[in-house]
Amino acid sequence: MTRGELERALAQALRAMDPIRALEKLRTDEGLSPQLRAWVAAIDPEGFRLTALTIARLRFERLVHGSGFASTWAEADTAGFARAFRRYHAEVPPHAHFPVAEAQAFEAWAAECQVMIPGSVPRQRCRTLREPGGHRGG
Numbered sequence: 505m506t507r508g509e510l511e512r513a514l515a516q517a518l519r520a521m522d523p524i525r526a527l528e529k530l531r532t533d534e535g536l537s538p539q540l541r542a543w544v545a546a547i548d549p550e551g552f553r554l555t556a557l558t559i560a561r562l563r564f565e566r567l568v569h570g571s572g573f574a575s576t577w578a579e580a581d582t583a584g585f586a587r588a589f590r591r592y593h594a595e596v597p598p599h600a601h602f603p604v605a606e607a608q609a610f611e612a613w614a615a616e617c618q619v620m621i622p623g624s625v626p627r628q629r630c631r632t633l634r635e636p637g638g639h640r641g642g
Contacts, residue, residue, distance in 0.1 A: 505535040510544070519594050523556035524549050563598055564589060567610050570603025574610055588619050 505513070510530075517526035530536075531544050567589070568575045578585040592613050600606035613619070 505533060505537075505540060507540065510536070510540050514544075515597065518552070518556045518559055519597070520556075521590065521594060524553055527552050559598070560593055563593060563606065566600060566603045566606035570605070571607030571610060574607060588614070591617075591619075 513530055513533075514527075517523055517530060520526035527544070527547060527549060531541070536544065568578055574585070577588075592610055595617075596609060596613050598606075600609055
């Protein structure tokens with residue numbers, strides 16, 4: 505595994521449902537060079553977990569501040585919106601720096617994945633969005 509591949513894997517681990525488990529999995533990756541293995545071993549699990557929570561929180565805030573759709577959904581169906589946000593966060597790499605861009609990414613994901621929106625008819629499974637370069641985003 506190259507340094508760039510490790511960085512992408514760490515970024516993905518920070519979006520995982522269980523970031524600590526994802527970090528532990530990386531620590532045992534046989535493809536890591538001794539130097540990369542040492543770098544991963546030096547990561548504090550609690551710091552990694554807090555970083556993952558901070559990233560999710562900031563992304564959530566960007567989304568609800570940038571999208572009336574998301575904000576209304578979050579207030580009307582908190583649990584349903586939280587489930588959808590967790591999926592979105594795990595499946596779509598963060599690229600937005602501002603609320604409107606995050607809202608556009610979420611709304612595109614919701615349309616692409618045909619997410620069950622309150623009051624809508626059940627829809628098909630999601631075709632996962634991909635990162636630039638064709639790598640799976642989640």
